[in-house]
Amino acid sequence: DTGVSQDPRHKITKRGQNVTFRCDPISEHNRLYWYRQTLGQGPEFLTYFQNEAQLEKSRLLSDRFSAERPKGSFSTLEIQRTEQGDSAMYLCASSLIAQETQYFGPGTRLLVL
Amino acid sequence: KQEVTQIPAALSVPEGENLVLNCSFTDSAIYNLQWFRQDPGKGLTSLLLIQSSQREQTSGRLNASLDKSSGRSTLYIAASQPGDSATYLCAVRNNNAGNMLTFGGGTRLMVKP
Numbered sequence: 001d002t003g004v005s006q007d008p009r010h011k012i013t014k015r016g017q018n019v020t021f022r023c024d025p026i027s028e029h030n031r032l033y034w035y036r037q038t039l040g041q042g043p044e045f046l047t048y049f050q051n052e053a054q055l056e057k058s059r060l061l062s063d064r065f066s067a068e069r070p071k072g073s074f075s076t077l078e079i080q081r082t083e084q085g086d087s088a089m090y091l092c093a094s095s096l097i098a099q100e101t102q103y104f105g106p107g108t109r110l111l112v113l
Numbered sequence: 114k115q116e117v118t119q120i121p122a123a124l125s126v127p128e129g130e131n132l133v134l135n136c137s138f139t140d141s142a143i144y145n146l147q148w149f150r151q152d153p154g155k156g157l158t159s160l161l162l163i164q165s166s167q168r169e170q171t172s173g174r175l176n177a178s179l180d181k182s183s184g185r186s187t188l189y190i191a192a193s194q195p196g197d198s199a200t201y202l203c204a205v206r207n208n209n210a211g212n213m214l215t216f217g218g219g220t221r222l223m224v225k226p
Contacts, residue, residue, distance in 0.1 A: 033214075042119075042219050045213040045214060048213065055211065056213060058213070100145055104149075104157040105156050
């Protein structure tokens with residue numbers, strides 16, 4: 001198993017454009033999490049899936065953000081009409097229901113110009 | 114709302130020193146606490162997880178303690194090495210917050226050869 005993977009690793013976009021990130025969790029991990037981390041800060045929780053169901057959403061997840069996990073495997077996070085304040089590292093993590101530890105991917109670094 | 118604080122924000126020590134990183138949290142109704150390591154531009158690696166009923170966990174040169182009633186945890190690193198240089202993050206999972214982790218801002222550690 002190669003761990004959690006995220007694609008792309010880096011994304012530069014212009015304000016107002018839409019971007020989509022992908023996360024592939026560790027196989028058979030039924031929980032998947034998205035976090036956002038700005039420079040010098042700890043990660044902030046965005047949303048969490050158990051299988052294909054989105055069970056929790058942070059108030060940070062404005063209506064410009066949408067996340068899906070259609071078949072309970074990979075997940076996508078889309079940001080519409082990006083703003084400069086969206087510039088951050090977007091981290092994905094996965095875990096098993098019976099396991100407390102969340103395993104993190106390398107992140108996608110977004111820069112909105 | 115849970116708030117997690119880590120002190121100091123940055124620390125520089127010579128190789129071989131023992132050191133302590135501090136984490137405090139405002140709401141003692143936690144389910145567990147985790148310490149993570151993050152290398153520059155990378156994802157997070159879980160180091161230790163302490164359940165709310167436990168007082169400490171050890172892994173190699175690392176020892177984490179938890180005092181839930183006072184809202185404090187410490188990460189002790191023995192005989193520090195240059196390879197320990199990284200940012201160390203603590204995160205708590207609250208009893209009433211599902212699987213969401215609340216992170217501190219991290220301590221950036223540099224171990225000088």
